[in-house]
Structures are given as C-alpha cells and as structure tokens.
Amino acid sequence: MATRVANYERILEDLGGRVSEADQVLIRKAMDKTTVAEDCQSKESNLEREDSSTSASSRQQFASAEQDAEEPANESQVPARVGSTGSTDRVQEDLNRSAASRGTGFLGKVSEITWIERIRQETDSAVDSEDEGIEETGGSMTFGSGMEASYDDRRGGGKPLRSMSESTYHCDDQPLMPLEDETAFQLPPKAICDPLLAAYLESVHPAFPIIGRTRFLEQYRAFSNGIKNKPGRLWLAILNLIFAIAARYGRLIEADWAKYTNDDATFFSRARLLGLDPDAVWVHVELQRVQVVGLASFYLLSTNQITRAFAMSGIATRQAITLGLHLQNSDPNLTKSSKEIRYRVWWAIATNERTLGVMTGRPTSFTASDCPAPLPMPLDEDAYTSGADPETYNTPAIRKLRELPADGSRSSNLSTSTSSSVSSRNTHRSPSASSMPLFAPLSLEGLYPQPNIGMFFLYSSKLSGLADEVLNQLYQPPVMRKSWADVQEMIVKLREKLEQWRTLLPPVFDFTVEQAGDVLLRQRMDLAFAYYSTMIIVNRPCLCKMKEKMPLESERGSNIDQFNATSCVLAARSLVDLLPHQPDPTRLYRVTPWWNMVHHLMQAATVLMLELSFRASHCPGMVDELVQAVQKVVRWLYSMSANDKAAGRAWRLSNDLLRKVVPKVGRRMDEDLRWSGVVADGDAPMQELLQQPTSFDPPGSTSYLPSLSAPADYTIPPQSVTSWEPLMFTSYDEYLTDPHLANFQPPPRPQ
Numbered sequence: 001m002a003t004r005v006a007n008y009e010r011i012l013e014d015l016g017g018r019v020s021e022a023d024q025v026l027i028r029k030a031m032d033k034t035t036v037a038e039d040c041q042s043k044e045s046n047l048e049r050e051d052s053s054t055s056a057s058s059r060q061q062f063a064s065a066e067q068d069a070e071e072p073a074n075e076s077q078v079p080a081r082v083g084s085t086g087s088t089d090r091v092q093e094d095l096n097r098s099a100a101s102r103g104t105g106f107l108g109k110v111s112e113i114t115w116i117e118r119i120r121q122e123t124d125s126a127v128d129s130e131d132e133g134i135e136e137t138g139g140s141m142t143f144g145s146g147m148e149a150s151y152d153d154r155r156g157g158g159k160p161l162r163s164m165s166e167s168t169y170h171c172d173d174q175p176l177m178p179l180e181d182e183t184a185f186q187l188p189p190k191a192i193c194d195p196l197l198a199a200y201l202e203s204v205h206p207a208f209p210i211i212g213r214t215r216f217l218e219q220y221r222a223f224s225n226g227i228k229n230k231p232g233r234l235w236l237a238i239l240n241l242i243f244a245i246a247a248r249y250g251r252l253i254e255a256d257w258a259k260y261t262n263d264d265a266t267f268f269s270r271a272r273l274l275g276l277d278p279d280a281v282w283v284h285v286e287l288q289r290v291q292v293v294g295l296a297s298f299y300l301l302s303t304n305q306i307t308r309a310f311a312m313s314g315i316a317t318r319q320a321i322t323l324g325l326h327l328q329n330s331d332p333n334l335t336k337s338s339k340e341i342r343y344r345v346w347w348a349i350a351t352n353e354r355t356l357g358v359m360t361g362r363p364t365s366f367t368a369s370d371c372p373a374p375l376p377m378p379l380d381e382d383a384y385t386s387g388a389d390p391e392t393y394n395t396p397a398i399r400k401l402r403e404l405p406a407d408g409s410r411s412s413n414l415s416t417s418t419s420s421s422v423s424s425r426n427t428h429r430s431p432s433a434s435s436m437p438l439f440a441p442l443s444l445e446g447l448y449p450q451p452n453i454g455m456f457f458l459y460s461s462k463l464s465g466l467a468d469e470v471l472n473q474l475y476q477p478p479v480m481r482k483s484w485a486d487v488q489e490m491i492v493k494l495r496e497k498l499e500q501w502r503t504l505l506p507p508v509f510d511f512t513v514e515q516a517g518d519v520l521l522r523q524r525m526d527l528a529f530a531y532y533s534t535m536i537i538v539n540r541p542c543l544c545k546m547k548e549k550m551p552l553e554s555e556r557g558s559n560i561d562q563f564n565a566t567s568c569v570l571a572a573r574s575l576v577d578l579l580p581h582q583p584d585p586t587r588l589y590r591v592t593p594w595w596n597m598v599h600h601l602m603q604a605a606t607v608l609m610l611e612l613s614f615r616a617s618h619c620p621g622m623v624d625e626l627v628q629a630v631q632k633v634v635r636w637l638y639s640m641s642a643n644d645k646a647a648g649r650a651w652r653l654s655n656d657l658l659r660k661v662v663p664k665v666g667r668r669m670d671e672d673l674r675w676s677g678v679v680a681d682g683d684a685p686m687q688e689l690l691q692q693p694t695s696f697d698p699p700g701s702t703s704y705l706p707s708l709s710a711p712a713d714y715t716i717p718p719q720s721v722t723s724w725e726p727l728m729f730t731s732y733d734e735y736l737t738d739p740h741l742a743n744f745q746p747p748p749r750p751q
Contacts, residue, residue, distance in 0.1 A: 108361015239277025
C-alpha cells in the first residue's frame with residue numbers, strides 16, 4: 001500500500017509542472033495531507049499496543065477494514081454529494097450582503113437557477129468540476145470539509161464567487177406599488193368585474209380551489225346587486241386578489257376586456273390595504289384571512305416574485321394548521337360538504353407551498369406525515385354543494401385513489417449504517433429489472449363515472465406530494481449522510497412511484513397519447529408539465545460527469561447512473577415537445593398552468609444545455625435534437641417576453657448560455673437566435689424586436705396543442721330565481737358588516 005501511495009505522489013509531482021495554477025493548488029493541498037500509508041501504519045502501531053486480551057474478532061475486524069481500504073471505491077463507499085447536488089448542507093454566499101442577494105434568497109440544488117450557475121461554471125472555467133473537492137482517505141473517495149478554498153479556485157480560477165442573483169430570472173427585485181388609502185374601496189364597473197371573476201374561475205380555480213366557487217358566486221351576485229349587508233374587509237381583499245390574478249392572466253392572453261381594467265398591481269395594492277395591513281400580523285387567524293394570504297402568495301407566484309410568494313405561502317400554511325385544516329375534521333355540527341371544501345382549501349395551500357419548495361429548494365412548512373387531511377374527492381364542486389352527500393361517492397376504489405401519497409418527511413428511511421450500505425450495494429435493482437409495484441394496481445372501475453375538475457385536482461395533489469418527497473429525499477441536508485448507492489436506490493423507488501401515478505390516470509388525462517378535442521385540455525396539460533418537471537428532478541442528481549468523479553464505480557452502478565441521466569434529458573425533451581413549434585403565447589396561456597410556464601420552460605432548457613455542456617456524453621446520438629429543443633424554448637421565451645418581464649429575463653439568460661454551449665458539440669445557433677439580447681451600437685431595441693413578426697415554424701412541423709377557437713365571452717352564470725338565503729353567514733366564507741365601510745357603495749345594478 002505504501003509503495004502504491006509513493007507512486008501516486010511521484011505522478012502528482014510530475015503532473016504539477018504541466019497543469020494550470022488552479023490544479024497545482026489542488027495537488028499541493030493533496031500532497032500536504034497525511035497519506036493513507038501513514039494512516040495505516042498508525043493504526044497498526046496502535047493495534048500492537050493493545051492489551052493482550054484483545055479479542056480475535058477485534059483483530060479480524062481491523063484486518064477487514066484494512067482490506068477494504070485497498071479496494072477500489074464504488075458507489076457504496078462514496079457519499080451522496082458525488083452526484084450533481086454536491087453539498088446540500090451549506091450555503092456559499094452571504095445572502096444578506098445586498099438588496100439583490102436578499103431578494104433572490106437561498107436557492108437549493110433542485111432549483112434551475114443553481115443549474116444555470118452550473119452551466120456557467122462548465123463554460124467559463126478551464127477546470128470542469130462539480131461543487132465540492134474530492135480527497136482520498138482510506139482508499140475511498142470522500143468530499144473533504146477543508147476543500148472550500150480549492151472549490152473557489154476551480155469555480156473561477158481564484159475569482160470571487162458569482163452571486164446567485166446574477167443567474168436568476170425571477171422578479172423579486174421589483175418594488176411593490178405604494179399603498180393609497182383613498183383607493184382601497186374602489187372597484188371597476190360590473191361590466192369589468194364579471195369577466196375578471198369568470199377568467200379566474202376558469203383558468204385558476206380548478207388548480208387552486210382556495211375559495212368555494214358556488215358560495216362565492218352567490219356572495220358576489222348579492223354584492224353586485226346591492227344587498228343591504230355591506231361586505232367585510234377580508235371578503236373585499238379576496239375579491240381584489242382574484243381580480244389581480246385575473247388581470248395578470250388577461251394581459252398575458254391579450255383579452256379584449258383586459259384593455260379596460262386596472263393593472264394587476266393596483267388590485268394587489270388594494271388587497272394589501274384591506275387584508276394584509278401591518279396589524280394583520282397580530283390578529284388571530286380566521287378562515288378568510290387564510291384565503292387572503294394564500295391568494296396573495298399565488299398572485300406573487302404568477303408574477304414571478306418567488307421569494308415573496310414563498311414567505312406568504314409559509315404564513316398561509318401556518319395559519320391553516322392553526323385552524324386544523326391539515327387534519328381530518330370530525331365535528332358533527334359541520335356538514336360534509338363544508339368539510340370537503342375545507343379539505344380543498346388545505347390542499348390548495350399545500351400544493352402551492354410544495355410548488356414553491358421545488359422552485360426554490362427550500363424546506364416546506366410541513367411534512368406529509370403530520371398532515372393527514374383526506375385528499376379531495378374526485379367530484380366537481382357542484383356535486384356536493386347542491387345538497388348531495390360526498391360520502392355517496394366514497395366507494396372502495398375512490399378510497400384507494402384518495403390514499404395519501406408516500407411520506408414526504410425530511411428524514412429518510414434509509415439506514416446510515418455500514419450494513420445498510422453493503423445491503424443496498426448487494427440488492428440494488430437495475431432500472432430494467434422487474435420489481436414488485438410499491439402499491440397494488442388500481443382499476444378505474446367504480447370511480448366517479450365521468451372524469452372532472454375535482455378528479456384533476458386529486459391527481460394534481462398526489463403529484464405534488466411526490467414532488468415534495470423528491471425534494472426531501474434527494475435535495476435536503478439529510479441526504480449527505482447517505483452513500484451514492486443509497487441515492488441510486490431512492491431514485492429508482494421515486495421513479496417507480498411517479499410511473500405508478502401516471503399509469504392510474506384516467507384516459508382523458510393521459511398526456512402520453514394524442515387526444516381529439518379539447519375536453520379538460522387545460523387540466524391534461526397541467527398534469528403533463530408537472531409530471532415531466534417531477535421526472536426531471538428525480539433523475540437530475542445523476543446528470544453530471546460521474547465517470548470522471550468516480551472512475552472505479554461498478555458496472556451496475558454506472559449503468560444506473562447512465563439510465564437516470566438519460567431519463568432526465570428525455571424528460572426535459574418531452575416537456576419541450578408539449579409546445580407547438582410555432583410560438584403563440586396567448587394560446588399557450590389558455591391551455592396550460594400559465595402562472596408557472598416560465599419555470600417549466602427554464603427547467604427543461606437548463607437540463608438540455610447542461611447535457612450539451614457535457615458534450616452530450618449521456619445522449620451522444622441526440623445532439624441535433626437537443627440543440628433544436630433548446631432553440632425552440634428560446635424562441636418561446638422570446639415571444640412570451642412581450643407581456644412577461646420574467647420571460648424576457650429568462651430569454652436573455654438562456655440565449656446567452658446557448659451560444660456558449662452549442663460550440664461544445666460542434667454546432668451553431670440558428671441565424672434568428674444570434675442576437676445577444678444586449679442593446680449595443682447598431683442593435684435594435686428589445687421592444688422593436690419584440691414587435692417584429694416571428695416565423696420559427698420549420699417546414700412540415702406540427703403543433704402538439706390542438707387548435708383553439710376564439711375564446712367564448714366571459715360571463716357569470718345567471719342568478720338563480722330562488723330567493724336569497726344568507727349563505728354568507730357561514731363558518732366558511734364570512735361576509736360580515738364592517739364599520740369601516742359605512743360610506744362604501746357597491747357597484748350600481750345593471751339597467
């Protein structure tokens with residue numbers, strides 16, 4: 001062993017004169033450390049000084065350890081940080097040093113912003129590396145705690161670390177509109193309010209049912225018709241937040257009615273005055289306040305103010321937990337329909353919190369095991385608010401479908417012991433190997449006969465639970481205690497769960513087959529983007545230069561890494577394939593989760609550019625397809641930037657990165673994408689370029705989205721002929737007289 005180490009030292013000394021200064025620093029640091037041979041000799045001398053009564057088993061154990069030290073390092077001996085996540089238990093930037101860094105905040109390794117920084121490292125630095133150094137100890141490759149300085153050297157040749165705020169496209173640096181007390185109670189005419197509310201209920205409410213649709217419509221009709229009881233501040237705050245989200249959507253789809261309404265920031269400012277004033281922090285929580293804070297978080301998400309959205313989502317989650325919404329309600333005085341609505345409120349908040357957790361890499365405010373609220377019933381809201389008992393549809397199949405997703409707690413169930421590592425090494429399943437399903441297959445027979453919006457939200461909630469489990473199992477600090485073999489095993493299990501979720505989709509939600517017609521198209525597309533996004537983050541830890549970092553990995557482990565990395569790239573490619581070749585943002589926003597589209601596109605584009613920066617080492621036969629897919633995303637972001645500031649920032653980032661990674665695979669960008677996006681002498685201003693017609697559709701290309709007819713007029717369903725019942729006075733949506741509204745006048749009734 002000592003001879004082998006001496007040979008290694010001679011080789012390093014010989015290489016020291018041939019490599020860059022950054023590598024010379026690494027070699028000197030490695031040479032200064034205690035050699036493995038010295039360590040072994042120290043152990044032997046200590047063993048000889050032991051008492052003569054030392055058992056034979058102890059000597060045998062030491063001999064085994066010494067033998068293991070001479071064996072090549074494989075996936076069972078290497079820590080989890082060898083993957084693309086690197087260290088998940090430290091932050092390498094003072095996030096409090098500037099307004100920009102505070103606005104961006106901490107972003108974990110699951111965020112595409114950190115992936116963008118990884119591409120920049122790969123293209124800017126002369127030395128390719130992941131985010132930690134590797135030192136040799138006892139024959140196994142481990143990440144040393146004393147390698148931070150060498151990491152700085154290798155990131156930029158001794159240059160200071162780049163702030164993460166330089167790689168973000170989020171808009172947390174945008175100031176909020178100043179508050180104006182005199183405008184708090186103003187509302188647009190009913191002719192504008194109606195399409196705003198209808199647009200929200202159509203585009204957002206199915207995926208975020210934080211209000212009771214039927215009951216809120218009844219309250220809105222009564223309010224707009226001039227009832228005697230004036231609405232409370234919180235109800236008006238909810239209404240303004242709905243209008244803010246709808247106004248944002250209307251501008252993105254360029255709706256005719258959006259030309260005559262206020263800017264979304266104006267509605268949000270009014271909602272802040274009505275329901276998010278400073279005193280709101282000290283007031284005891286109530287259900288409407290939970291709705292206000294949850295809607296505020298969703299609005300901030302839709303405007304890509306992610307740090308603010310994350311903060312508001314955490315408050316909404318804590319408030320909901322304070323009211324016990326995260327638990328099953330057994331109050332005999334509460335109707336079953338009211339209980340079901342409350343469950344939907346909880347799952348709307350939980351899904352939003354998990355979405356933001358995946359986008360930022362930050363821990364969420366709750367764990368699945370602590371929140372056993374039943375998943376929503378696969379029913380349209382009208383089915384149980386009209387008087388039907390939700391339990392009527394609670395068949396055995398539906399109960400199976402509503403089973404909570406796997407525990408997404410942050411503590412892994414994998415043992416950290418040596419025996420566990422050996423066991424996982426010996427019993428590791430190949431991705432192609434057959435295995436027992438994690439839970440029994442479920443027949444769709446006996447389910448609610450017609451797939452509906454409620455069933456979509458059920459599947460969406462379950463998928464968010466899987467995404468949360470991925471975040472906690474692969475990207476949070478506890479994973480640092482695992483071996484790479486443990487991570488491989490967990491990736492296989494998570495992918496199996498994800499595939500099981502997909503196989504249980506009703507045919508109308510199956511996005512893997514071509515479907516005729518637009519029935520539940522928006523919901524199908526929502527599930528498709530969320531599925532491929534989750535598949536990306538499941539396999540992302542393996543998308544790195546694993547062979548360079550672990551050259552002695554076993555053949556089985558290497559095959560698993562290759563399979564997972566390829567799966568990550570193919571998932572990104574499949575997500576891009578959901579888009580038509582011809583960019584048409586208004587049509588896209590009408591049939592997709594418009595509030596999250598820039599995130600999905602950047603997530604896919606970053607994975608594809610990472611693979612190109614690695615010279616397509618995992619998918620060498622797909623270079624042209626990957627380049628075309630990234631260029632397709634860049635064109636979409638370019639067209640979306642006309643009405644979306646975040647899309648414009650994302651376009652500039654991706655366009656700049658693409659021009660750097662394409663030469664690595666011997667390709668060139670298409671002519672229409674070679675403008676850098678930076679205004680210089682001779683360059684046309686951005687607005688002028690955005691006004692130019694775009695025609696990027698290659699010959700013979702087809703759209704993956706069916707053609708959509710002109711949007712129907714936005715109208716509120718007609719008011720029923722039945723007499724008014726005071727449904728506002730309920731424990732769900734309170735609608736109480738507010739003394740501050742004595743002089744408030746509702747909009748006039750239409751003539």
